[in-house]
Amino acid sequence: MKFATLKDGTLDGCLALVSRDGQRAVRASAVAASLIDALQRWDEVHLPLCDLYESLNAGSAPGAFAFDPAACAAPLPRCPQWLDGSAFLNHGRLMEEAFNAPPIPLFDTVPVMYQGASDDFLGPHDDVPLPSEADGIDFEGEFGVVTGPVPMGVSPEAALACVRLVVQINDWSLRALGPHEMKTGFGFLQAKPSTAFAPVAVTPDELGEAWRDGRVQMRLQVQWNGERFGEPHGGEMNFHFGQLIAHAARTRRLTAGSIVGSGTVSNVSRAAGSACIAERRVIEKIDQGEIRTGFMRFGDRVRMQARFDGGADGPFGVIDQRVVAMAATAGAA
């Protein structure tokens, strides 16, 4: 199944199903008011949602309409926990060099993960208001999974069975603020403003062979202001999503609807390009001796789309966002 959330002025939005071909949608609110509602009552609503999805695909769902990604919020506009790993070790090693930071202990064997804000996600076409270009505005293209309820102490294998949905993520980052927050040991906070999501969340079966070994085996195509930036492949993820979920649940249970991210998709091959500017910058420094690329400016756009290995469009839809200056009045409220 393919899910989207229509903006309707509520905090959780209105649940919709999107047809397999991505062209049509139908409100599913008669079955579950919102995606978080569906995830919390999954066993109860799963079959009725499947029925509605099949009727949508067959062209027989009453009230179906043309799917408009611009009308969408994030599939989960808010969620219980947003836990983002850094499971592409190639990226992590490059970032250590970018931040001039000491090697992360046990980086090859124990996942690293930060907890981000999960109350105020951005939709796929939402503007991104930020306070200052001097903060080093950067995108990070990622894949992620949405979990059902996960018990404390779950094994990686059992954790993988807790995956309900797969999502595509832009984890906005402020690079001028990250190194200090890492040095405090308390982790990212100001360096990680609201995260954005592609419009469509899908059950793993929608990915077919591209959901394999607990990884999203697809390329993430990234464009910055219309120019090719990179298309690294998700298959190079060094920890699979079951391992990431189990890491998160080592001393806590996760409630239904928690999101676990892969961290920036990154490949060893330089030909793949990058899914964030910081990584390109450090590659420039290593390979060319100097950094040539600046961070984003207000008005800049980033576009992200996953593609199957054959080149076909991925099922998540497109993230296409513009960075804008925070409203001048905000600080005065």
Place this chain on the structure above:
Amino acid sequence: MKFATLKDGTLDGCLALVSRDGQRAVRASAVAASLIDALQRWDEVHLPLCDLYESLNAGSAPGAFAFDPAACAAPLPRCPQWLDGSAFLNHGRLMEEAFNAPPIPLFDTVPVMYQGASDDFLGPHDDVPLPSEADGIDFEGEFGVVTGPVPMGVSPEAALACVRLVVQINDWSLRALGPHEMKTGFGFLQAKPSTAFAPVAVTPDELGEAWRDGRVQMRLQVQWNGERFGEPHGGEMNFHFGQLIAHAARTRRLTAGSIVGSGTVSNVSRAAGSACIAERRVIEKIDQGEIRTGFMRFGDRVRMQARFDGGADGPFGVIDQRVVAMAATAGAA
């Protein structure tokens, strides 16, 4: 006003008002279903809640009943964001020594803060299920505030005006896991299992002169297995809550119901004792040359209660929790 949340099987629980003397309560669900609902509609529900509170205090509220803290969840069983500072620098400096960590840069001038899980808080008398005594089980007594909506880029002064409620917190910590997570730079995750709250959240006016300079000017009395552990005073907080909120909102807005914590209450005077075991241990090492105190064992209890300077009971009620082994079946689910 004084608020509590009655367990009723829902994720947000049922809103109740607690009388000024802490003896009686009345369901407020006719005005707002839950505390988060009240915080999201504060301007609309504030006056009706005040009216109900006054009738409760006057003994004329229909349906009032004896207040039972054991029937309470955390005032907010879940909330949009849980952001915990470390605003008692005395504690932070001691912990650096305990963790054998390098000094945190800018620690005196820039607050440090981690983002914790906010989807699954513990009530004041809930057992605390944890996987292993070897993780170094510790309590942390804190004060905190619940915010209304906070705009991105707010000033510390304007942030202080966003405080809606004051709460008392036990920030459970696993000390064997903290140092590694600090060294990764990604911050605490496994080291911070579910956080617990005293039963009653209060509007700042309920504290009278004890809410002053953006700080809770009260002692936090901590007992471990019935023995005195410490009673450090909240007035020594080096950053006030407005500064902590403004730090959190530097690059994001906070939605209504976000909770910002003080970090472990800690005083320079050794006579005050401590509000967590890790701090006592490092003091033992410094003052007596060796650590004498172990961490908590399954079956141990911790009790926390705030007191006004004159010695009277604080308005938050009591946290009294027992640590238990995680259910053996959890990992198999």
